[in-house]
Amino acid sequence: MRDPRLLAKPPACRLGCLILLRNPAGHVLLVDPDFLDGLILPGGAALPNEPPHLAAARHLHAQTGLHRRPTQLLAVDFTPADRYLERLNLVFDGGIVTDGEAALITVPPQRRSRLHGARFTHPVEFAARMSPAQNARVHQALANLGRALPLLTHGQRAA
Template sequence: MRDPRLLAKPPVCRLGCLALVRNPRGDVLLVDPDYMDGLILPGGAARPDEPPHEAAARHLLDATGIALRFTHLLTVDYTPADRYLERLNLVIDGGTTTSEPSAPSRRRTGLLGACFVPVARLPAVMAPAQAARVGEALVGRVVPLLLCGQRA
């Protein structure tokens, strides 16, 4: 049963669902958004009632043409409100793929392109906070993603 007191004024927090995908060489898949400087992990906001692993898969497919299944969480990164809403970014493990990203539709995705980048080059092509987030995700700790208490 839904408690109207809990739904009357829900908190405003964006849930970012980001995909960490690597190629067999260990390079990290990044996208180049036209709305900011530097490369970022593919991903974006979850829709209302959309599970995080499904949001990450949807954004990855839209941005790169790569379809993957996500089952584990790597990192949770909280960012307080600044020029954007308060946000919680989940970095979800996409594993390793041999697929190459396709060119995204800039008009539909706001992305200029996608490419695999060697780990050593990440600090040079990403904003410091973005590179730190990826660095933490690469440490290798994994947490199962659950959906109502069951593995996603």
């Protein structure tokens, strides 16, 4: 039975769905948004009732043209409200991008994507190119490679 009070005013929390992709050399794919200082992981907010792994895949495709369907969760990062609503950011493992796939990365025009571009970045460069919070998030996700949690949807592994 649904309690109408639970649906009357849902909590104001954004769900950020991010994806960690690496090239064979271990560099991480980052995007350069025009609305923030520094580089970030590809991804964005989930739509209402959108499964987070599908939101991450949707944003990745829109931002880079790459197709992935992540099912492993690497990190969960809660960010309290500041100039944005509070948010919960989920970082998914997107795996390794082959050299052939990397050559096909296409960032849409800035007026549509709000991105200056995308590039693979060596982890030693993160501190100089990312905010401290973004840097820590990506380093933690990298540290969790091989120890990822499976994503469940209604108790079943997401496919």
